[in-house]
Structures are given as structure tokens and as C-alpha cells.
Amino acid sequence: xxxxxxxxxxxxxxxxxxxxxxxxxxxxxxxxxxxxxxxxxxxxxxxxxxxxxxxxxxxxxxxxxxxxxxxxxxxxxxxxxxxxxxxxxxxxxxxxxxxxxxxxxxxxxxxxxxxxxxxxxxxxxxxxxxxxxxxxxxxxxxxxxxxxxxxxxxxxxxxxxxxxxxxxxxxxxxxxxxxxxxxxxxxxxxxxxxxxxxxxxxxxxxxxxxxxxxxxxxxxxxxxxxxxxxxxxxxxxxxxxxxxxxxxxxxxxxxxxxxxxxxxxxxxxxxxxxxxxxxxxxxxxxxxxxxxxxxxxxxxxxx
Amino acid sequence: xxxxxxxxxxxxxxxxxxxxxxxxxxxxxxxxxxxxxxxxxxxxxxxxxxxxxxxxxxxxxxxxxxxxxxxxxxxxxxxxxxxxxxxxxxxxxxxxxxxxxxxxxxxxxxxxxxxxxxxxxxxxxxxxxxxxxxxxxxxxxxxxxxxxxxxxxxxxxxxxxxxxxxxxxxxxxxxxxxxxxxxxxxxxxxxxxxxxxxxxxxxxxxxxxxxxxxxxxxxxxxxxxxxxxxxxxxxxxxxxxxxxxxxxxxxxxxxxxxxxxxxxxxxxxxxxxxxxxxx
Numbered sequence: 001x002x003x004x005x006x007x008x009x010x011x012x013x014x015x016x017x018x019x020x021x022x023x024x025x026x027x028x029x030x031x032x033x034x035x036x037x038x039x040x041x042x043x044x045x046x047x048x049x050x051x052x053x054x055x056x057x058x059x060x061x062x063x064x065x066x067x068x069x070x071x072x073x074x075x076x077x078x079x080x081x082x083x084x085x086x087x088x089x090x091x092x093x094x095x096x097x098x099x100x101x102x103x104x105x106x107x108x109x110x111x112x113x114x115x116x117x118x119x120x121x122x123x124x125x126x127x128x129x130x131x132x133x134x135x136x137x138x139x140x141x142x143x144x145x146x147x148x149x150x151x152x153x154x155x156x157x158x159x160x161x162x163x164x165x166x167x168x169x170x171x172x173x174x175x176x177x178x179x180x181x182x183x184x185x186x187x188x189x190x191x192x193x194x195x196x197x198x199x200x201x202x203x204x205x206x207x208x209x210x211x212x213x214x215x216x217x218x219x220x221x222x223x224x225x226x227x228x229x230x231x232x233x234x235x236x237x238x239x240x241x242x243x244x245x246x247x248x249x250x251x252x253x254x255x256x257x258x259x260x261x262x263x264x265x266x267x268x269x270x271x272x273x274x275x276x277x278x279x280x281x282x283x284x285x286x287x288x289x290x291x292x293x294x295x296x297x298x299x300x301x302x303x
Numbered sequence: 304x305x306x307x308x309x310x311x312x313x314x315x316x317x318x319x320x321x322x323x324x325x326x327x328x329x330x331x332x333x334x335x336x337x338x339x340x341x342x343x344x345x346x347x348x349x350x351x352x353x354x355x356x357x358x359x360x361x362x363x364x365x366x367x368x369x370x371x372x373x374x375x376x377x378x379x380x381x382x383x384x385x386x387x388x389x390x391x392x393x394x395x396x397x398x399x400x401x402x403x404x405x406x407x408x409x410x411x412x413x414x415x416x417x418x419x420x421x422x423x424x425x426x427x428x429x430x431x432x433x434x435x436x437x438x439x440x441x442x443x444x445x446x447x448x449x450x451x452x453x454x455x456x457x458x459x460x461x462x463x464x465x466x467x468x469x470x471x472x473x474x475x476x477x478x479x480x481x482x483x484x485x486x487x488x489x490x491x492x493x494x495x496x497x498x499x500x501x502x503x504x505x506x507x508x509x510x511x512x513x514x515x516x517x518x519x520x521x522x523x524x525x526x527x528x529x530x531x532x533x534x535x536x537x538x539x540x541x542x543x544x545x546x547x548x549x550x551x552x553x554x555x556x557x558x559x560x561x562x563x564x565x566x567x568x569x570x571x572x573x574x575x576x577x578x579x580x581x582x
Contacts, residue, residue, distance in 0.1 A: 049579075049580065052408075052409045053409075054404070054408055054409065054579070054580035055579035055580060055581065056577065056579065073411070074411040074412065074413060075411070077409065077410070077411040078411045080409070082409045083406075084405045084406075086402070087406070088401055088402035088403045088405060089403065089406070090315055090318055090401075091401075092318040092319060092320075093314065093315075097314065097318075101311045101314060101315070102406070102407070102410065104307040104308065104311050105307075105308070105407070105410040105412050106304075106410060106412060142406070145406060
């Protein structure tokens with residue numbers, strides 16, 4: 001059984017009278033890519049800052065690699081790399097100089113600096129000042145600094161925020177390569193389909209409280225909220241065929257398409273039945289169910 | 304480890320344009336002032352010796368690099384703190400406003416060590432600026448205007464021979480560094496409290512101006528509280544030119560300045576260690 005390397009225990013933090021994190025409990029086991037979801041203001045970033053000891057909890061604690069952060073801050077953060085929101089650097093210094101500054105805090109040689117710059121494909125721009133970098137390059141440099149001391153746990157807070165599709169793809173690939181190398185990743189993101197794609201386990205918080213946590217696959221199975229758009233002709237006939245099926249539910253019917261709720265496992269069966277009945281299926285577009293699930297859990301959406 | 308952290312801070316200070324403002328101002332202003340003295344030096348000499356000639360026989364020129372430096376120190380001294388605060392005010396708050404703490408403080412190094420490294424780097428910068436001021440005033444002045452006896456007005460006319468004047472200037476600049484470290488500590492304390500680089504500068508300068516008002520206005524109440532204000536001792540450098548040097552008073556002044564510095568730094572460390580990094 002995998003070891004729990006990050007444990008959040010009864011963590012609570014208030015700003016003035018508002019509880020931003022409220023008795024939060026979470027466990028992240030070694031080797032998993034853990035998705036941390038919640039709407040804006042749910043307390044995700046505050047939780048991450050509490051984990052990294054950037055802010056102090058009112059009560060509760062965080063255990064990383066068996067050490068409690070409030071008591072053994074330095075020891076617990078020894079093997080942790082982090083990128084919180086938009087990467088911020090000393091913009092008048094070069095990327096290499098920025099990494100040297102961080103390497104001076106422990107862990108990281110000049111050789112390692114070159115390695116991480118290579119990983120994030122910034123080695124050719126290493127001696128440019130950071131102020132000349134695009135947002136995407138800064139985010140990649142942010143990941144480079146987090147990798148500098150060979151962390152075993154990587155905490156990423158909205159790493160794709162503000163990136164263009166190409167940048168998002170690059171960051172996603174970096175996360176995958178980290179996971180492949182055995183680094184445990186704690187990923188906070190508002191891009192729910194990204195969590196669905198990248199993460200094996202997830203937790204959803206709202207108003208500082210844990211709403212649900214578990215394996216992404218299991219959670220989707222439980223909810224059965226997988227919605228799919230089917231473009232088929234003739235639509236009327238397709239609708240009447242689908243209505244006879246008990247494993248699928250029609251959500252909406254449009255001029256040239258039908259939106260249905262069907263589990264991932266049953267989707268191939270639905271396609272087969274439609275084709276067998278002579279319906280011309282031109283496209284099947286799955287829509288991430290996680291959005292619906294997320295809205296359902298965090299806003300009480302009963303649709 | 305601490306040296307590596309200090310090196311980090313010095314690199315960061317060196318990477319900011321504002322860090323060079325003090326050096327540029329002094330680097331431009333001092334040669335200009337000295338050039339002004341060189342050109343108009345004979346007039347200054349006439350004005351000064353007019354009164355002296357009634358009682359003394361003045362041989363040669365009293366106007367030299369020493370006197371020029373002494374005069375410059377007198378009228379520039381109140382402006383130097385501002386140049387110090389430009390960096391001292393930004394060293395912690397600047398990281399807050401830029402958001403760089405959210406990377407820098409996630410490393411396994413204690414906040415105490417990081418703050419100590421920032422403080423020591425600020426002190427190194429402060430000392431370097433005063434030393435640069437000394438080089439540009441005393442060094443350049445003595446090369447350009449020559450050296451000689453130094454005439455100082457303190458309870459009458461005091462004439463310090465050239466060899467003693469060198470030592471007195473050295474002592475004076477050491478005192479100056481000490482006083483400016485107190486100013487830097489005050490600004491540093493404000494810097495730990497906010498997340499913008501301007502607030503600490505305004506805060507520190509406001510405290511200094513109010514303090515100087517208390518230290519200089521001849522009101523009874525102010526006279527009573529004056530000894531307890533650190534700004535009263537901001538011109539302690541002048542005492543290096545008294546004869547004899549009032550070591551007892553200087554010792555008391557230093558003690559009060561050390562107490563203030565300890566207070567400023569104590570507050571800085573408590574504030575910074577408890578500070579929530581939200582930017």
C-alpha cells in the first residue's frame with residue numbers, strides 16, 4: 001500500500017471573521033497526481049499556502065513526509081517543490097541568476113540548473129532577463145525552479161492560469177513527465193477537464209470545507225453525469241431509439257443534435273444501437289461531466 | 304549558508320535601479336560641489352578669514368579639501384537618510400509587492416535567517432554608500448583642493464592640524480555609518496510591515512522629520528523629551544571634530560542608538576516571522 005506523504009489535519013484559517021479554510025482533512029499518497037478543485041474563493045490557494053507555511057493556521061496542521069509543518073518547517077519542506085499561481089521572479093535578473101539565487105537556499109548545483117532549464121526548454125533563453133519573458137515562459141521557469149532540488153512532492157497552484165493552448169499543453173506534458181518520474185503531484189486547477197485528464201485522485205472544496213474526495217474514476221461512476229452530444233440524422237428517429245434505452249437519459253434535444261447523459265462505459269453501446277437502427281451518426285462529442293459534478297456539489301445545482 | 308543568503312540579497316539589491324540612485328546622486332553632486340568650491344573657494348576663504356583676521360594672523364588658505372568635506376557633510380547630512388531608505392524600504396516590502404516571497408519562502412530555510420540576511424545586506428549597502436560618500440567628498444576633495452588644517456566652529460574656533468583631521472574624519476564617517484544603520488533599521492522595520500516599497504520610505508522619513516523637529520525646536524516640552532529621541536543623535540558625527548572628543552556623551556548616544564536599533568529589529572523579526580504571505 002502506498003504511503004501517505006501529505007496529510008492535512010483539521011486545518012482552519014480565518015481572515016478577520018471569515019473562515020477561509022474550515023477543518024479541512026486530506027490525504028495524498030505517494031506517486032499519485034492529486035487534483036484539488038474548488039470555485040474561486042473556495043480556499044484552494046490559502047490551503048496551499050498553509051501547506052507551504054507561507055501563512056500560519058489558526059488550528060490544525062500539515063504533515064509532509066512524516067513531519068509536521070508548524071513544528072518542523074524546514075524538514076517538512078525539504079523535498080517539496082512548489083509553484084503558486086503566476087510565477088514571480090526577480091525580473092531584472094536573468095533566468096539563470098534567478099535559479100542560482102534559489103539554489104543558494106539549498107539543493108541545486110549549476111549542473112542541475114542547466115538540467116531543469118533543459119527540461120522546461122528554456123536553456124537557450126537562460127541568460128535573458130526574466131522581464132523579457134512571456135507569461136508562458138515564466139510559468140515554465142516557475143516549474144524549473146520547483147524542480148531544482150529534485151523534490152518528491154510537487155505542489156502546483158493553477159499552473160496553467162493565463163496560458164494559451166500551446167502553453168497549457170506544455171505544462172500538462174511537464175506534469176505527466178513528473179508523474180512518470182515518480183514525483184507526487186498536488187495540482188490545484190479550475191480547469192476541471194484538466195484534472196479529469198491528469199489526476200488519479202481528487203478533492204473538491206467549497207467555502208473552505210471538503211465536499212468530496214476520492215478516485216476520479218469512482219467519483220464519475222457514482223454521479224453518472226457523463227453528458228454527450230450526439231449529432232445524428234434523422235434526429236426524431238434517434239430520439240425515439242434513445243428513449244427505449246434504460247442506460248441513457250436525454251438531457252436536451254436540439255435541431256441537429258441530442259444531449260444525453262450516459263456513463264463512459266455505456267457510451268460504446270449507445271453508438272452501436274444507433275448505428276444498428278440505421279441512424280446516421282456524424283459526431284459524438286463527450287462533454288466533461290466533472291463540470292456538472294462540480295457545479296452540482298458546490299452550488300447545489302440539481303440539474 | 305548565511306553568507307550565501309547575504310550574497311543572494313546583494314545580487315537582488317544590485318539588480319534594482321533604485322539601488323544606484325544614491326551612488327549616482329553622490330557621484331554627480333560631489334564633484335559639482337567641489338568644483339563650485341574650487342571656483343568660488345577664494346570668496347569662501349575671504350568670508351571666513353574676515354572675522355579671524357581681527358584676532359589671528361592667517362597665513363595661506365584655510366580653504367581646503369577638509370573644510371569642503373566638513374561643510375558638505377553639514378548641509379547634506381539630512382538628505383543622506385533618504386538615499387538609504389530607497390533600498391532599506393524595499394528590501395522586504397519589495398518582495399511582498401513583486402510576489403517573489405511565494406517562491407523564496409517555500410524553501411527549507413527559516414524566515415529568521417532570511418530576514419537576517421536581508422538586514423545584513425541592507426547594512427552592507429548602507430556602509431558602502433557612506434564609504435562612497437567619504438571617498439567622493441574627502442578623497443576627491445583632498446585630491447582636488449588639497450589638505451591642510453581644518454577650522455571647526457565649536458565653542459569658539461577650533462583648528463585641527465592636518466594629521467589629526469584625517470583621524471577625525473575617519474571617526475566621523477564611522478559614526479555616520481552607525482547612525483545610518485539606525486535609519487536603515489527603522490526603514491527595514493517598516494518594510495517588514497507592508498507590501499509596497501514606498502510606504503516604508505515615507506514612514507521612515509516622517510519619523511526622522513518629526514524627530515528632528517523635536518530635537519531642534521526650542522520648546523520646553525521638546526527639550527525634556529529630546530534625549531530619548533534617536534534623531535537627537537543623528538549628527539553625532541560632528542562630535543568627532545570636538546576637542547577633546549566627548550567620549551562619555553558619544554558613549555551615551557551610542558547606547559541610545561543601540562537600544563533603538565534593537566527595538567526596531569525586534570519588531571521586524573516578530574512581524575516577519577508571523578507575517579502571512581498573501582501576495
